[in-house]
Amino acid sequence: MQSRRQFLGSAAAIGAVSAVGSAEATAALPTRADIIIIGAGLAGLTAARELVKKGKSVIVLEARDRVGGRTLAQATQSGEMLDVGGQWIGPGQDRVRALVDEFGLKTYQQPHTGTKLLKIDGRLRSYEGDIPALPLLAKLDLGHMFSQLNKMAETIPLDAPYSAKNAQAWDNITLESWKQEHMRTPKARALLDIVAQSVFGAEAGDLSFLFFLFYLRSAGTLEKLINIAGGAQETRIHGGTQQISDRLSAQLGDALRLNNPVRAIHHGGDGVKVIADSGEYNAQRVIVAVPPHLAGKISYNPLLPGLRTQLMQRLPMGSIIKCIMVYDKPFWREDGFSGEIASDEGPLCAVFDDSPEGSHEGSLIGFIAGDGARRWTEHTRDERRDAIVKQFVECYGDKASKPKEYIEKNWLEEEWSGGCYEAFMAPGVMTAYGKALRAPVGRVHWAGTETSDVWCGYMDGAVRSGERAAAEVAQLVA
Amino acid sequence: MQSRRQFLGSAAAIGAVSAVGSAEATAALPTRADIIIIGAGLAGLTAARELVKKGKSVIVLEARDRVGGRTLAQATQSGEMLDVGGQWIGPGQDRVRALVDEFGLKTYQQPHTGTKLLKIDGRLRSYEGDIPALPLLAKLDLGHMFSQLNKMAETIPLDAPYSAKNAQAWDNITLESWKQEHMRTPKARALLDIVAQSVFGAEAGDLSFLFFLFYLRSAGTLEKLINIAGGAQETRIHGGTQQISDRLSAQLGDALRLNNPVRAIHHGGDGVKVIADSGEYNAQRVIVAVPPHLAGKISYNPLLPGLRTQLMQRLPMGSIIKCIMVYDKPFWREDGFSGEIASDEGPLCAVFDDSPEGSHEGSLIGFIAGDGARRWTEHTRDERRDAIVKQFVECYGDKASKPKEYIEKNWLEEEWSGGCYEAFMAPGVMTAYGKALRAPVGRVHWAGTETSDVWCGYMDGAVRSGERAAAEVAQLVA
Numbered sequence: 001m002q003s004r005r006q007f008l009g010s011a012a013a014i015g016a017v018s019a020v021g022s023a024e025a026t027a028a029l030p031t032r033a034d035i036i037i038i039g040a041g042l043a044g045l046t047a048a049r050e051l052v053k054k055g056k057s058v059i060v061l062e063a064r065d066r067v068g069g070r071t072l073a074q075a076t077q078s079g080e081m082l083d084v085g086g087q088w089i090g091p092g093q094d095r096v097r098a099l100v101d102e103f104g105l106k107t108y109q110q111p112h113t114g115t116k117l118l119k120i121d122g123r124l125r126s127y128e129g130d131i132p133a134l135p136l137l138a139k140l141d142l143g144h145m146f147s148q149l150n151k152m153a154e155t156i157p158l159d160a161p162y163s164a165k166n167a168q169a170w171d172n173i174t175l176e177s178w179k180q181e182h183m184r185t186p187k188a189r190a191l192l193d194i195v196a197q198s199v200f201g202a203e204a205g206d207l208s209f210l211f212f213l214f215y216l217r218s219a220g221t222l223e224k225l226i227n228i229a230g231g232a233q234e235t236r237i238h239g240g241t242q243q244i245s246d247r248l249s250a251q252l253g254d255a256l257r258l259n260n261p262v263r264a265i266h267h268g269g270d271g272v273k274v275i276a277d278s279g280e281y282n283a284q285r286v287i288v289a290v291p292p293h294l295a296g297k298i299s300y301n302p303l304l305p306g307l308r309t310q311l312m313q314r315l316p317m318g319s320i321i322k323c324i325m326v327y328d329k330p331f332w333r334e335d336g337f338s339g340e341i342a343s344d345e346g347p348l349c350a351v352f353d354d355s356p357e358g359s360h361e362g363s364l365i366g367f368i369a370g371d372g373a374r375r376w377t378e379h380t381r382d383e384r385r386d387a388i389v390k391q392f393v394e395c396y397g398d399k400a401s402k403p404k405e406y407i408e409k410n411w412l413e414e415e416w417s418g419g420c421y422e423a424f425m426a427p428g429v430m431t432a433y434g435k436a437l438r439a440p441v442g443r444v445h446w447a448g449t450e451t452s453d454v455w456c457g458y459m460d461g462a463v464r465s466g467e468r469a470a471a472e473v474a475q476l477v478a
Numbered sequence: 479m480q481s482r483r484q485f486l487g488s489a490a491a492i493g494a495v496s497a498v499g500s501a502e503a504t505a506a507l508p509t510r511a512d513i514i515i516i517g518a519g520l521a522g523l524t525a526a527r528e529l530v531k532k533g534k535s536v537i538v539l540e541a542r543d544r545v546g547g548r549t550l551a552q553a554t555q556s557g558e559m560l561d562v563g564g565q566w567i568g569p570g571q572d573r574v575r576a577l578v579d580e581f582g583l584k585t586y587q588q589p590h591t592g593t594k595l596l597k598i599d600g601r602l603r604s605y606e607g608d609i610p611a612l613p614l615l616a617k618l619d620l621g622h623m624f625s626q627l628n629k630m631a632e633t634i635p636l637d638a639p640y641s642a643k644n645a646q647a648w649d650n651i652t653l654e655s656w657k658q659e660h661m662r663t664p665k666a667r668a669l670l671d672i673v674a675q676s677v678f679g680a681e682a683g684d685l686s687f688l689f690f691l692f693y694l695r696s697a698g699t700l701e702k703l704i705n706i707a708g709g710a711q712e713t714r715i716h717g718g719t720q721q722i723s724d725r726l727s728a729q730l731g732d733a734l735r736l737n738n739p740v741r742a743i744h745h746g747g748d749g750v751k752v753i754a755d756s757g758e759y760n761a762q763r764v765i766v767a768v769p770p771h772l773a774g775k776i777s778y779n780p781l782l783p784g785l786r787t788q789l790m791q792r793l794p795m796g797s798i799i800k801c802i803m804v805y806d807k808p809f810w811r812e813d814g815f816s817g818e819i820a821s822d823e824g825p826l827c828a829v830f831d832d833s834p835e836g837s838h839e840g841s842l843i844g845f846i847a848g849d850g851a852r853r854w855t856e857h858t859r860d861e862r863r864d865a866i867v868k869q870f871v872e873c874y875g876d877k878a879s880k881p882k883e884y885i886e887k888n889w890l891e892e893e894w895s896g897g898c899y900e901a902f903m904a905p906g907v908m909t910a911y912g913k914a915l916r917a918p919v920g921r922v923h924w925a926g927t928e929t930s931d932v933w934c935g936y937m938d939g940a941v942r943s944g945e946r947a948a949a950e951v952a953q954l955v956a
Contacts, residue, residue: 374911412785
């Protein structure tokens with residue numbers, strides 16, 4: 001009880017107490033709490049906050065030297081904070097939106113007015129509005145694709161996608177197989193490839209069709225996943241999304257322990273013992289709020305059940321290198337361009353105007369994704385930069401040839417993510433292992449955006465998963 | 479140099495020196511060698527032996543309290559040693575055969591004469607010879623399947639399957655998709671499902687068609703994979719296959735350190751430092767000879783390249799529960815049965831006569847595999863036993879109802895394997911990541927049956943991978 005009051009006390013002191021950053025410094029701090037949370041991304045920090053609200057004590061162990069997980073702000077040379085991780089929020093993402101509002105973070109609309117560019121089949125096309133300038137047959141094919149995918153997705157129960165009527169048949173094939181069978185035009189097919197790359201960091205051939213439909217359903221519709229206005233790319237946050245985690249963690253005070261990779265969880269008795277690099281921590285329960293494959297790197301004693309053990313081998317992360325090119329000004333706007341580019345040639349498969357509202361600088365943000373990321377991760381930073389400049393020059397002319405700065409984040413080489421944006425499922429995984437995704441194992445509970453039924457894979461899903469895990473645990477902890 | 483002589487000295491002492499079994503006891507032993515090998519399965523032990531032969535010093539760090547990895551002998555109550563892991567060798571498996579011969583292990587033919595049983599579509603059929611008793615159309619379908627699969631497999635270059643002419647198209651689909659498109663009869667399809675289950679511990683819907691073809695090619699033909707006579711199930715070893723590892727490790731003396739899980743590898747400088755539970759070990763190079771997903775649990779400093787990091791997230795283990803029912807005698811032989819059963823109903827998808835040559839006992843060995851394993855791992859041992867007895871009674875009558883003993887190994891719940899028999903690839907993995915499978919990263923080298931081009935997934939592949947890794951390293955170590 002004393003430890004609980006102590007944590008609440010420091011949580012109340014807020015802000016001024018900075019997180020403890022070295023294993024040595026943590027030695028004098030409490031190592032016992034009601035609940036230990038592993039991972040200080042949005043899921044873990046939300047869970048921590050909810051539990052503290054309910055009067056529980058927590059310790060949050062984070063492997064990195066920072067909070068935020070797959071959200072991360074990086075400053076340009078002129079001091080603008082840009083997102084090299086999770087960037088946008090959109091309608092329906094109510095839980096992350098509530099945090100943004102509560103913390104008073106200022107938001108603005110993702111710029112999207114102007115001419116858009118599409119490079120497929122070796123040809124650069126420009127168009128206005130939402131529908132790419134394609135031949136009629138390709139447009140019809142695309143329209144058919146949207147309606148078919150949305151219709152199938154509607155049949156998927158979000159809380160148990162593996163129980164959908166056609167679950168087994170859909171889980172037996174890749175999205176690519178569906179595409180080959182049901183789409184007729186190469187151009188519409190190319191657009192679906194770009195969707196797979198830019199939404200999952202994967203290829204249509206990597207993804208279980210059932211998982212793809214679940215993911216679409218989890219967001220609402222395919223349009224919600226890919227659109228700016230009315231979709232998941234609608235709104236940005238001044239100063240970057242990592243601030244949400246900063247604010248959440250400020251409330252935790254010294255209950256947050258950075259630089260503390262967790263190596264083992266002993267959970268067989270009447271409590272849990274968590275072994276981190278700085279020592280042992282004890283609690284009644286533990287919430288593991290990291291990507292599933294990282295949860296799989298932890299040793300569990302006793303071992304987890306076979307289904308859970310093998311699930312964690314089967315949730316690879318997508319492949320994303322996020323790239324930002326900074327210019328003196330957003331020159332493309334002068335020429336009537338929105339900054340949006342979709343390309344089947346790359347290196348970037350999707351590009352957006354990244355200029356922060358009110359900034360004099362102009363920047364373009366794009367993704368090297370899926371097979372592109374697997375190819376380009378083998379090159380040097382400079383080679384990537386040069387290829388992207390070339391891509392922009394082809395789209396916007398010589399003005400694009402002189403960036404003042406290049407920023408990138410290769411998420412494949414981030415130890416404590418292993419990829420981005422999220423884990424995906426290959427064929428067969430959802431039907432055979434889906435039910436183990438968030439089922440607690442004794443005193444071990446699971447959070448993270450991959451465990452969310454709504455907005456799975458997004459910041460909003462992470463927040464929801466933290467809230468769900470906290471509610472799950474709170475009623476079990478005396 | 480001194481340490482090398484020391485190791486060679488103890489290697490020469492052989493046999494009488496038992497492996498050191500506790501972290502404490504290893505404290506006084508050398509912690510420096512030319513090469514550190516992680517994993518004392520067939521791959522690691524073979525690599526160790528080859529390197530010692532070439533005058534190099536080695537330390538082998540093994541997480542378990544035993545050698546042999548996915549080979550494991552277990553005694554029946556009457557003292558017969560039965561394999562609950564890798565069990566058979568066959569023609570073409572020359573490298574493992576060479577060890578068996580060198581160590582003078584006695585082999586015998588897997589019994590296979592007599593009537594075989596096949597349960598598909600709810601009906602139990604019996605047949606003689608190799609070709610199941612099916613209606614003509616199903617037999618034709620099956621014949622077509624064999625010839626088509628073997629023909630396609632022939633086009634795959636074993637050293638670079640991702641460069642096959644049709645690699646991308648084949649890697650975009652599951653084996654299930656191929657089956658649905660090219661096989662016409664439900665009965666022949668059911669047999670292909672049983673092949674996927676019994677060979678991979680996976681479902682046709684889990685497997686990349688390219689990976690499936692590569693695997694087939696790696697063995698030679700589909701017949702080689704599934705047959706007893708002339709195939710991978712032809713020959714057994716008196717006393718069990720784990721003896722090969724026992725003999726290999728006896729030559730290592732105290733260079734073998736059991737109970738030593740490796741947690742981290744520092745490989746950035748002019749040597750490697752390996753962090754195990756018993757302390758630090760130093761060497762010029764390291765060979766990681768464990769399944770890829772377990773290699774992914776080790777921390778690498780510096781981080782491995784993105785491609786290798788993500789590959790290790792993408793090689794899940796198959797799902798196998800190996801089950802042995804021991805009877806007073808092999809009563810099925812009296813009734814003319816071979817002991818072989820194939821079933822699409824289970825729990826066991828494939829069954830063989832397991833009675834050791836010369837034993838009075840009779841036993842049947844079978845596999846719960848793929849989705850079956852994922853269902854049955856959620857049940858108790860007794861429930862599995864009862865269901866298997868029921869399956870045997872249906873096949874062989876009441877004589878099967880009174881086993882004297884039930885032995886099983888649920889490989890899903892083996893911490894240091896995570897599944898069996900081997901890792902497989904879902905769609906998209908081979909083409910995007912295949913080239914990272916055995917490419918060394920600086921001073922870190924890779925072995926294990928999954929890295930073998932010949933007999934990938936088998937004991938023979940493990941031995942070959944150890945030989946290959948040893949040759950690779952030997953020329954780089956002064």
